[in-house]
Amino acid sequence: MSPSHTPRTPPAPPASPSRTGRPRSVEAHAAILDATRAALVELGWSKLTMGDVASRAGVAKTTLYRRWANRSELVVDAVAVLFDELRLPDRGSLTADVEGVVLQFAALLDRPETRTALMAVVAESTRDEALRERIRSSIVDRQKRLVLVGRERAQARGELPYEDDPAQAARNADMIFDVIAGAVVHRALVSAEPVDAQWARSFSLLLVGGLTTTPGTPPSPRASTGPA
Numbered sequence: 054m055s056p057s058h059t060p061r062t063p064p065a066p067p068a069s070p071s072r073t074g075r076p077r078s079v080e081a082h083a084a085i086l087d088a089t090r091a092a093l094v095e096l097g098w099s100k101l102t103m104g105d106v107a108s109r110a111g112v113a114k115t116t117l118y119r120r121w122a123n124r125s126e127l128v129v130d131a132v133a134v135l136f137d138e139l140r141l142p143d144r145g146s147l148t149a150d151v152e153g154v155v156l157q158f159a160a161l162l163d164r165p166e167t168r169t170a171l172m173a174v175v176a177e178s179t180r181d182e183a184l185r186e187r188i189r190s191s192i193v194d195r196q197k198r199l200v201l202v203g204r205e206r207a208q209a210r211g212e213l214p215y216e217d218d219p220a221q222a223a224r225n226a227d228m229i230f231d232v233i234a235g236a237v238v239h240r241a242l243v244s245a246e247p248v249d250a251q252w253a254r255s256f257s258l259l260l261v262g263g264l265t266t267t268p269g270t271p272p273s274p275r276a277s278t279g280p281a
Contacts, residue, residue, distance in 0.1 A: 088110035090131050090166035091166070092106050093131075093173065098176075098177075101128075102124070125187075128173060129184070129188055132192070135166070135167050137195065139158060141153070146210075147206075147264075150206065151256075155257060159248030162238065193234075200229050240252070
């Protein structure tokens with residue numbers, strides 16, 4: 054008598070990895086910001102609509118309004134991610150580091166999507182306090198990291214003194230940021246003059262000379278020179 058055999062159930066195919074909503078959400082977010090910048094360059098601020106952005110990004114308009122109350126907030130976030138690309142290079146001296154980030158900043162402002170978006174939201178923010186605050190938190194405060202990194206690096210090299218008063222150190226960082234951002238934005242967008250290597254070098258020497266000089270003392274040679 055042959056032994057009985059219990060039929061074996063074939064193994065189930067491996068379960069496909071579960072997909073959460075997050076990757077798709079991240080992709081949609083990036084697509085919306087890309088579409089916003091493209092629409093702004095093509096249409097200009099006056100003709101930009103949430104509906105047009107939604108159509109370009111392939112999402113429902115309600116998706117936009119769940120994340121942004123209006124087009125101003127959307128455009129701020131669209132340009133903020135571009136500024137997040139800025140990095141402070143380590144070029145061996147404070148002057149050379151400042152020069153490097155100035156040239157990066159100028160190149161960013163030379164991109165049509167950055168220039169158009171920034172000028173539009175800044176103009177709009179003169180009538181909108183909430184928008185000014187969003188620009189401050191999403192762009193200005195986030196980019197102050199470059200000043201903090203540069204100062205720490207220069208202090209470690211012995212180019213700048215350490216500051217004992219945290220409140221004064223914060224005020225100094227704000228001023229340094231304002232000087233760099235204000236000068237580059239004015240030159241590139243208001244005066245429409247080139248921010249080239251020569252201008253960046255001269256500006257960096259002037260800034261670092263002011264940071265490293267106290268009344269009656271010459272600038273630190275180490276802080277004022279370095280590889281270009």
